[in-house]
Amino acid sequence: xxxxxxxxxxxxxxxxxxxxxxxxxxxxxxxxxxxxxxxxxxxxxxxxxxxxxxxxxxxxxxxxxxxxxxxxxxxxxxxxxxxxxxxxxxxxxxxxxxxxxxxxxxxxxxxxxxxxxxxxxxxxxxxxxxxxxxxxxxxxxxxxxxxxxxxxxxxxxxxxxxxxxxxxxxxxxxxxxxxxxxxxxxxxxxxxxxxxxxxxxxxxxxxxxxxxxxxxxxxxxxxxxxxxxxxxxxxxxxxxxxxxxxxxxxxxxxxxxxxxxxxxxxxxxxxxxxxxxxxxxxxxxxxxxxxxxxxxxxxxxxxxxxxxxxxxxxxxxxxxxxxxxxxxxxxxxxxxxxxxxxxxxxxxxxxxxxxxx
Ligand SMILES: Cc1cc2nc3c(=O)[nH]c(=O)nc-3n(C[C@H](O)[C@H](O)[C@H](O)COP(=O)(O)OP(=O)(O)OC[C@H]3O[C@@H](n4cnc5c(N)ncnc54)[C@H](O)[C@@H]3O)c2cc1C
Numbered sequence: 001x002x003x004x005x006x007x008x009x010x011x012x013x014x015x016x017x018x019x020x021x022x023x024x025x026x027x028x029x030x031x032x033x034x035x036x037x038x039x040x041x042x043x044x045x046x047x048x049x050x051x052x053x054x055x056x057x058x059x060x061x062x063x064x065x066x067x068x069x070x071x072x073x074x075x076x077x078x079x080x081x082x083x084x085x086x087x088x089x090x091x092x093x094x095x096x097x098x099x100x101x102x103x104x105x106x107x108x109x110x111x112x113x114x115x116x117x118x119x120x121x122x123x124x125x126x127x128x129x130x131x132x133x134x135x136x137x138x139x140x141x142x143x144x145x146x147x148x149x150x151x152x153x154x155x156x157x158x159x160x161x162x163x164x165x166x167x168x169x170x171x172x173x174x175x176x177x178x179x180x181x182x183x184x185x186x187x188x189x190x191x192x193x194x195x196x197x198x199x200x201x202x203x204x205x206x207x208x209x210x211x212x213x214x215x216x217x218x219x220x221x222x223x224x225x226x227x228x229x230x231x232x233x234x235x236x237x238x239x240x241x242x243x244x245x246x247x248x249x250x251x252x253x254x255x256x257x258x259x260x261x262x263x264x265x266x267x268x269x270x271x272x273x274x275x276x277x278x279x280x281x282x283x284x285x286x287x288x289x290x291x292x293x294x295x296x297x298x299x300x301x302x303x304x305x306x307x308x309x310x311x312x313x314x315x316x317x318x319x320x321x322x323x324x325x326x327x328x329x330x331x332x333x334x335x336x337x338x339x340x341x342x343x344x345x346x347x348x349x350x351x352x353x354x355x356x357x
Contacts, residue, residue, distance in 0.1 A: 011217040018149040018185035027120030032127030049074040052141035059146035067144045103242040151186040172226035173213035183209035247315045250305035250322040285338035301329030317350040
C-alpha cells in the first residue's frame with residue numbers, strides 16, 4: 001500500500017483504467033492546454049472556453065468532436081484539426097463524412113483537413129496559438145487534445161507478465177500470472193471479431209469484462225480452473241454529435257470500391273480506431289435520404305456491420321442481427337440492392353425473424 005504496508009491476496013484484479021495521451025507537442029504543458037479524463041478536466045475546459053476568444057481542438061475520435069461541440073457552445077471560435085481529408089474516412093463513405101461535416105460547420109466550427117499541430121505557441125506561460133505542420137499559425141487561447149488513451153500500467157510495469165498496449169489477458173481475463181486478472185481499459189482482450197488481442201476502451205465492455213473476471217477469480221481463489229469465458233460483444237458506438245444521432249455497429253468499411261478496404265471500429269480517440277484486414281467477401285449496400293443515411297455491410301449472407309446517421313429506427317434490429325450473426329441469405333439479393341427499399345427489407349427480415357423465434 002502507499003503507506004508501505006503489504007497486503008496479501010489470493011487473486012488480484014487490476015482495473016486501473018486508461019488516461020488520455022498527453023500532448024506530444026512542444027508547448028503541451030502551457031496553461032490553456034487540456035486533455036479530457038476527469039471532472040476537473042471538464043471544469044478546466046469550461047473555464048478556458050469561457051475566457052478564450054478562439055480554441056483549437058485536435059483529434060479525430062468522438063471525444064474530439066464532443067470537445068469541439070462543448071467549447072463552441074460557449075461562443076468561442078473553435079477550430080477542429082483533422083489529419084485526413086474528410087471526417088472518419090476509414091469508417092464513413094464520402095456521403096456519410098459530408099453529412100457529419102455539414103453538421104459540424106452548421107455549428108460554426110472551422111474544420112481544417114490535412115492539418116496537424118507542430119507546436120503550441122505560448123506567451124507568459126499561456127497558450128497564444130498553434131503552429132501547424134503546414135506552417136500556418138492559428139491564434140488561440142486554449143488547445144484541447146484528444147488523441148487517444150493509454151492504459152495505466154504503472155503498478156504492473158515491472159512484473160514479468162505479457163504486456164503490449166495493455167495487460168494481455170486470456171478469455172478468463174487472466175494475465176500470464178494466473179492469480180492476476182485485468183479488466184476494463186487496462187486490459188488487452190481477445191476479440192473474436194478480429195482474432196486479435198485489442199484494447200476495448202468503452203464502458204459496457206469494462207462492465208462485462210469485470211463481471212467475467214469476477215467469476216474467474218472466485219474459481220481460482222477456490223483452487224478450481226476458471227470456467228467463465230469472456231465473449232466480446234460486437235463493436236457498438238452511438239453518439240449524439242452536433243445534434244446528429246449516429247450509430248456504428250460491427251465491422252464497417254469506409255469507401256466501397258477501394259482496392260484495399262479496411263474494416264474499422266470506432267472507439268475513444270483517434271488512435272483507437274483500429275482496423276481489421278479486408279476480406280473480399282464483404283459487400284456494402286446503402287440508402288441515403290436528405291440528412292439521414294443507412295449502410296449495411298454483408299458477408300456470407302450475414303450483416304456484419306452497419307452505419308446509421310440521423311434516423312435510428314433500425315439501430316436495434318441491426319445490432320441484434322449482427323450480434324447474433326443471423327443468417328439472412330434469403331434476403332441477401334434485396335438487401336444488396338440497397339436504395340430506398342433497404343429499410344423496408346431490413347424491417348421485413350426483422351419481423352420474419354421475430355415470428356420465427
Ligand atoms: C471523457 C470521456 C468520455 C467517455 N465517453 C464514453 C462513452 O460515451 N461511452 C463509453 O462506452 N465509454 C466512454 N468513455 C470510456 C469509459 O469511461 C471507460 O471505458 C470506462 O470507464 C473504463 O472503466 P475502467 O473501470 O476500466 O476504468 P476507469 O473507469 O478509468 O476506472 C479506473 C479507476 O482506477 C483508479 N486507479 C488508477 N490507478 C490506480 C492506483 N494505482 N491505485 C488505485 N486506484 C487507481 C482510477 O482513479 C479510477 O477510479 C469515456 C471516457 C472519458 C474519459
